Amino acid sequence: MINMMRIIRTAAAVSVLAFSTSIWAEEYEDVSFTLNNGTGLIIVEFYASPPNEEEWEEDILGVDVLEDGDSVDITLGDSRPDCDYDFKAVFEDGTDLVHESISVCGGEEYTYQ
Numbered sequence: 789m790i791n792m793m794r795i796i797r798t799a800a801a802v803s804v805l806a807f808s809t810s811i812w813a814e815e816y817e818d819v820s821f822t823l824n825n826g827t828g829l830i831i832v833e834f835y836a837s838p839p840n841e842e843e844w845e846e847d848i849l850g851v852d853v854l855e856d857g858d859s860v861d862i863t864l865g866d867s868r869p870d871c872d873y874d875f876k877a878v879f880e881d882g883t884d885l886v887h888e889s890i891s892v893c894g895g896e897e898y899t900y901q
Contacts, residue, residue, distance in 0.1 A: 818865040819873075821892040824899040825854045827885070831900070833878035836864055839889050844876055853880070859897070875900070 825831050831854040835844040871893040877900050878884045
């Protein structure tokens with residue numbers, strides 16, 4: 789009888805945990821936006837990280853570059869509760885430019901200048 793009660797309690801706890809996890813996963817969606825390059829330079833690396841993070845996430849462009857005047861669609865799938873990010877662009881001449889606390893919630897366009 790005691791073992792049966794433990795099994796029922798464990799099953800109930802697992803069900804609640806599974807339900808809670810599925811709600812959490814659905815609550816935060818990916819953030820998508822279009823990045824426009826209006827800098828006059830070629831962007832060779834682009835990073836997006838949550839504000840106040842000390843380290844940048846990986847380079848979003850990878851082996852690609854973003855020519856001046858071009859744009860690229862970006863999706864950030866990190867399941868954050870908000871859509872505020874710090875951006876960092878690295879240019880072909882080795883310089884970089886950081887924009888802080890940028891909100892990209894509505895699938896809008898963001899022009900890097």
